[in-house]
Amino acid sequence: MLEDFTPSEAFVPEATAEDPPLLRASGVSHFYGNRVGCQDVSFELWPGEVLAIVGESGSGKSTLLGCLSGRLTPTAGVVEYRMRDQATRNIFDLSEAERRFLARTDWGFVHQDARNGLRMTISAGGNVGERLMAIGNRNYAAIRGEALDWLGRVEIDADRIDDRPEQFSGGMRQRLQIARNLVTGPRLVFMDEPTSGLDVSVQARLLDLLRGLVSDLSLSAIIVTHDLAVARMISHRMMVMRNGTVVESGLTDQILDDPQSAYAQLLVASVLQP
Amino acid sequence: MTMRLCLSGVGKTFTMHMRDGTRLPVLRNVELAVSEGECVVLSGPSGVGKSTILRMIYGNYRTNEGQVLVVDGDKIIDVATASPRRILDLRHRVISYVSQFLRAVPRVAAIDIVAEPLKVRGVEADVARDRAAEMLARLNLPERLWSLPPATFSGGEQQRVNIARGLVTDHPILILDEPTASLDASNRDIVAELIEERREAGAAMLGIFHDGSVRRRVATRAIDVGSFASV
Incomplete structure (x- = not known):
């Protein structure tokens, strides 16, 4: 039943010269030996947008987040970022020192386990x-x-x-x-399952806080989560990953209300309604 | 009268992958247009696809066929093919949607839920809150509830928060999905009055109203969705 999912439609960049994205991923792939971490992921993120990457564990979402945030070097593909001086740079062409400076100033990274x-x-x-x-x-x-x-x-x-x-x-x-x-x-914050492992009431408080900060500060964020309710509450756009590839992407409420691919339909149908 | 919204050749078929890819055709050849100052009511039995049309316009349902054209200043945007980012922008500035149910966010006060669409449009926080308060007062939501999250409100109270949020801005296109379903008669009248005001101010409105008295009061025209049903 799940074998018939179709790959995501061809990616058409929509950026124009007057309205450049903050971050652009093009064909990002990462392999662990001959095993696929993530494969051929392309998207653009604009200032103030929150993108959720959802999927089950092992779907490649954390690997992708690692590549986007410069923590993992992609096997193939490019991640471009518009620096504060408006110059767009491939983050993997930056020196190690430049990349670390970027990560300390213009980016944030919220880990699932706060100890990290x-x-x-x-x-x-x-x-x-x-x-x-x-x-x-x-x-x-x-x-x-x-x-x-x-x-x-x-x-x-x-x-x-x-x-x-x-x-x-x-x-x-x-x-x-x-x-x-x-x-x-920072202008861009990466978050890896920031609310999982917390009690539900604590989760709600954290999500509400994040929502407020993201909108007050006009932050862009890329948030990895397996929790569709979290994605619904905090993100504008969503990418659904399975086996390392993006199987569906679009507006968060569109994917949750009218999922197109077999896999996204299964994910949405599997959510327990309280 | 300037046209604001136009659906042309619109069709919608749901494909249920969990039922061996069963295809469920709902609508075909939907043709409708809404101009400034109109309140067009969709009629037909439940299940015929009225809400589906509204959702395709708002963009939370995909449109399989045809065009969903929205006038945005001097541009015309086809929601059926527009990027997510374009649709979000339309929602901020052009299309407002009052759904049947409020999707409450934990811990956010009713007044802030109502003020949010104004803040997104750049209205200052204090001004946005004042306007939200006016709207909630007009809809008779008791003031002691304003600072509480609506999760524990009654159905009618939640719906009034939802209506206040949808009507607090001056979006030129309003999509209304049974905005008065869980209201008592006096609150229904207030909502009808608000809708009339927006209509007179030139908003283009498309809605579903099961309540006959509200429908007769606000509607300028009705469209039978049954004529677009896929058989």
Whole structure:
């Protein structure tokens, strides 16, 4: 039944010179030996857009996110990014130092497991301040003030600023991770299953917070999730992946309300309705 | 009268891959046009495809055949083939949609749900909230509910939040899918009045209204969707 899915329709770039995308992936593939991680993925992302990449575990969505964020080198394909000076660069043509600077300033990466995105042994304030110091801020009072402001924005009480994240709950750690990522004013944030593993009520709070921040700051985001409800709530557009390829892409509500491919229909039909 | 919306040769067939690819034809050769200042009502028995037409215009259903043309300033956009990004832009500025049910977001207050489409269009947060409050007051939603998330509201209260959100902006095209279904008579009257005001102000409206009194009041014309049914 699932064998008859058709590959996604031919990708037609829609960018024009006056309206360039923030990020463009062209034919991105990554192989682990002879096993496919992701294959021939192309799309464009504009400022302020949130794109969800959905699929089951093993569908290649995290591999794709790794390639897009420069953490994995694609076996083939190009990822172009419009830098703050408006020049569009292939991120894999940047030097290692340039790419790291980009990742620390203009990008954020929110990991599923906050332990991979935070330094667990330094204070909450230190976690937020560290990103500021990494881009050259040296004024301690200003850094602490900024950290306090961001803890407030992610709803962490000011009196927790000197506590270490290992003393935080899962939801708080995730909010701290978000503060750490957003403090440098990034234009693009990558998120890998940011809400999975959290209790439902904690998940809702985090999603609501993310929604608010994304729209207030006009962030672009690429969010990997297996949870269609999360995709519905937070994303404008969606790509459905299976076996490393994109089987369907389009508006989030269109794919969820009127899925076209056999696989997307199966995914949507499999969601439990409370 | 300037035409705002035009469907030409539109057809819709659902393919059910989980039922061995069964094809379910619903509509064929849909031809309709809506101009400024019109409120066109879709009629016909349930299941005939009335909501499907509305969803194809809003873009959450794909259009298999034909054109769904929307006038956007000096441009004409075919929703059937437009990119997701183009459709999102149309939703922000041109097409507003009041669905039957509110899809509530946890933790977001009713007033912010209503203010959101204004904020998306660049209206300042305070002004957007004030306008949202006016709309909720007009729809008789008790003020004590404004700061609460609507998840626990009654059906009628949720629907009024939904209507307020759909009517708070001045989108030139309004799509209405049974906006008064769960309202009592006095609130139905208020909604009918709001729709009349928007019609008089020049909005082009296409809707489904099961309630006869509302339909008679707001409709300028009816289209029998049964004549487009695929058999």
